[in-house]
Amino acid sequence: MSDRPDPRDRSAHYVSPEPYDPDEALQRTDRPDLDAPARVLIWRRFRQNRLALISGAYLLAIYLALPFVGFFATHHPAERNAEALFMPPQAVHFFRAGHLAVTYPMTATLDMETFTPVYVADMNDPQPVRFFTRCGRPHRVMFLFQTDLRLVCPPERADLHILGTDRLGRDIHSRIVHGAQLSLTVGLIGVAISFAIGMVLGGLAGYFGGLVDNAVQRAIEIIRSLPELPIWLALSAAIPPAWGPVAVFFMISAILGLLDWPGLARAVRSKFLALREEEYVRAAELMGASSGRIIGRHMMPNFTSHLVASATLSIPSMILGETALSLLGLGLRPPAVSWGLMLNDALDLTAVEVYPWLLLPMLPVFMVVLAFSFFGDGLRDALDPYS
């Protein structure tokens, strides 16, 4: 039997021998580009936002580096160089005198008119900067073992203070790097606390409704109407002075988290209210799923990603909050090292005029806050891949 119908047979017509699936039209996706798991779609969308991508990579890098900060610092954060008080950022010269990088020994003289130290470099005595060697006081790696191995070490007969030194002759670069440990984790812990409170209270309000909902809503309104900083100050002032730095650190994180949850609780509540009406929730209910299963398996996956995005956006305010508290002397306490504590020294106009490099810890604060904002914005936009 040939494929071609007999031209004389008028009733015959052409039938394609290709296999035919009657459901094919139904199964074909309208938008093949959307035919992928949600996380792939989110990633595709997120990738397009260059700024968010770069910010995310930057944040990932600095958070991964946190356990190894000592390796990247040139000095121990508490190490004093009595010969170099208020030393301005020191020039590092590359490819000089047969070395990769050299610095010159500095001698300080006191300017008798302004009473500020003046540093002069001895340009005839180049000293090679040492790389990947052991020097200085040992630092702790991964909270586990101690080592004095560092990426960059000062030359043997000269100093290396690439960002200058502070009032006590401590290296600013090393202190910034070490301060990152506390300044960056304070936001994470604070957000975790606010996340927990917000989830529970918002979930209770959204799920039970009625009286509980009313009570939670009122609580949200009250907390939102409080000015944050004065309350933070009052709560931090209540931390007993005898507590150790670690306990103080956790208390400060908790205080920062305590006032932050209303936004999250509100988001959780409204999501609960909206999702409760969805058909798949009704379907799950009719199939006899318990409320725990409905919340955990069907509702939560639908809004946790949104919450993560909004939590990311509230980390910057916590980092700034820690900075402000430490700056005012009610936050972390020395010997802890944090960016806010470092800025405590730079609290007056003399700093801007005479020792502007004391303000350098501002730079990482600025960058991290911006990175979190860009990253959070990008994440929030990417989380709705079907729009």
Added chain:
Amino acid sequence: MLGYFVRRVWTMIWTLAVVSVLVFIIVNLPPGDILSNQIAQLRASGEAASVARAEFLMREFALDRPMWQQYLIWVGFWPGPHGFSGLLQGDLGWSFELNRPVSAIVGEALWLTLALNFFTVLFVYLVALPLGAVAAVKANSWIDYLATFIGYVGLATPNFLLALILYHYGAHWFGLPVGGMMSADFLDKPLSLAKLGDILLHLIVPVIVIGTAGMAGMVRRLRANLLDELGKPYVTTALAKGSPSGRAVVRYPLRMALNPFVADIGNLLPSLVSGSVLVSLVMGLQTIGPILLSALRSQDYFLSGFILMFVSLLTLVGMLISDLLLAWLDPRIRYSGRAR
């Protein structure tokens, strides 16, 4: 409108009551305040006169009563050692550290705080409204990018750094005064026109510093709202009918976009008050900020408690005003309560 007003004021009153409980708890959290220390010292000395004085202080400040009574006496709902005399009756309490009544300490600072926050709100609105509108109408132009840039700078720069930098350059280029709320000549002088002008001149930098972050957020939200409105068919119709483009923007879309803008003060005010406290501390403005910090440090709890109450009241009244304004602008809000 009257019904809405009454409901709204009632909400504010009980919110304030809850806030007062919170504040009382917070200021009493630290173990061992300044008064108990004094009393303990007097007791420890063992002399009859000192012990008697300790007893007197205990009674005078109602420390011998349970906590809830102390709270009610502080607010003025319960007769204390001197009858009803609490915040409600205008008795703000006693500062143990400075040994003066709280009202004498905070006096002028309260007005300066009010002025600072008022001018900041004014600045935020006066700048954010035109900037946001222009940023939306001329979306993706240099002015739009400038607004976004200012927004991110305001977001990421801690207030006090901005203050230091602005003071520095303000003094260099414009001869603006550095630090403080008024020149030294005017301290403790009665209010005069010259003093007022001097205060206004001193306010310029703090107002910009405190307002920038809030203003940036306002601009962004107004821009987003207005962009939504500008895309709607009625704007196209207005333009097609030949109404001048300025009028086609201002008459209807801007009015629609204005509501969220006014409502935003609820988010704005707490952060502005926070910002004003921080900036006052750093810049040495004679507002209640520095008083609060020293009171908290020395655990002078009548003083810190009153200041916390005052800043909370400030934000609550601000929110009340914004809500009333919003209800006046938008009838839907005025009538929403009636259905219930």
